[in-house]
């Protein structure tokens with residue numbers, strides 16, 4: 001049996017695009033001794049951090065070398081097992097990269113509940129959801145009366161953060177790129193307002209939405225183009241989570257944080273690394289499942305079919321053109 005994979009063509013120096021990748025074919029390996037699993041991909045997650053990882057800028061992880069398979073986590077189905085406790089058809093979360101099948105060490109996978117949709121495991125119940133939960137409940141500690149702003153508001157982290165803040169009693173102002181994404185934030189995710197970051201009067205509209213007091217808490221996913229106006233409007237003693245800086249992942253210089261505004265506002269800047277909260281995933285899942293059942297938490301995926309679609313879909317994510325969690329679908333869930 002053959003499977004397809006996507007490899008990096010060359011060392012990257014700019015924002016990645018579809019031409020930076022090549023598709024190759026290989027034979028599906030066999031289990032290589034106790035503890036190994038052969039899996040087929042059900043659904044692959046494409047994430048912004050892969051952009052920084054390609055430049056060797058993510059948590060000390062090396063960039064893949066030219067010719068190497070692209071990294072990434074997937075919901076997979078076991079098709080052959082030489083590992084105790086794993087049987088054919090079991091679902092696992094593991095890093096087989098951009099490939100339709102692969103071999104993986106059972107000690108490096110997490111077992112998944114196959115009664116839940118694979119896209120939920122990679123979005124609201126996966127790393128994006130946990131990131132939002134950590135920022136909202138553990139760092140910003142959102143409470144009733146907060147005025148909360150978040151950018152990339154229709155994406156998996158931003159949309160979950162906004163809905164959680166709303167469920168905790170905050171007034172929620174989203175910021176998103178374009179009218180379509182703003183409409184998603186308000187009409188689908190239930191934000192109170194959403195401001196188009198691409199509109200020429202963005203700063204004025206954002207100030208108007210925040211009111212005289214400004215946001216008491218801000219969740220940053222994008223970078224200085226949003227952080228600066230948000231910090232300028234921030235309420236005194238406001239709290240800010242720095243979650244992502246996607247617009248700077250391929251820049252030559254790191255972004256300059258506005259120290260004068262931090263001091264003047266007596267602001268708290270809180271850095272977020274989701275890996276610190278992975279041991280608390282069950283707490284998030286308990287809350288998420290309750291909110292999902294009550295219809296107070298929704299998620300949205302932007303998925304295309306097959307590994308050959310991954311380069312183009314990744315280019316869309318790197319340009320910010322995605323609408324919802326970026327995924328590659330291989331097989332229907334079951």
Ligand SMILES: NC(=O)c1ccc[n+]([C@@H]2O[C@H](COP(=O)([O-])OP(=O)(O)OC[C@H]3O[C@@H](n4cnc5c(N)ncnc54)[C@H](OP(=O)(O)O)[C@@H]3O)[C@@H](O)[C@H]2O)c1
Pocket residue numbers: 047048049127128131151152153154155156157158175176177178181197221222242243244245246247248272273274275317318319320321322323324325326
């Ligand atoms: N700290 C952590 O542990 C952690 C964990 C997970 C994710 N993150 C970060 O959280 C942020 C959101 O992640 P996500 O998975 O929810 O992403 P996402 O929202 O699906 O995609 C990123 C969004 O950023 C916006 N954007 C603005 N300027 C951009 C630019 N120059 N290039 C590309 N995108 C741009 C776009 O939305 P608009 O058009 O609406 O602006 C785009 O859709 C990312 O920065 C990510 O790296 C951090």
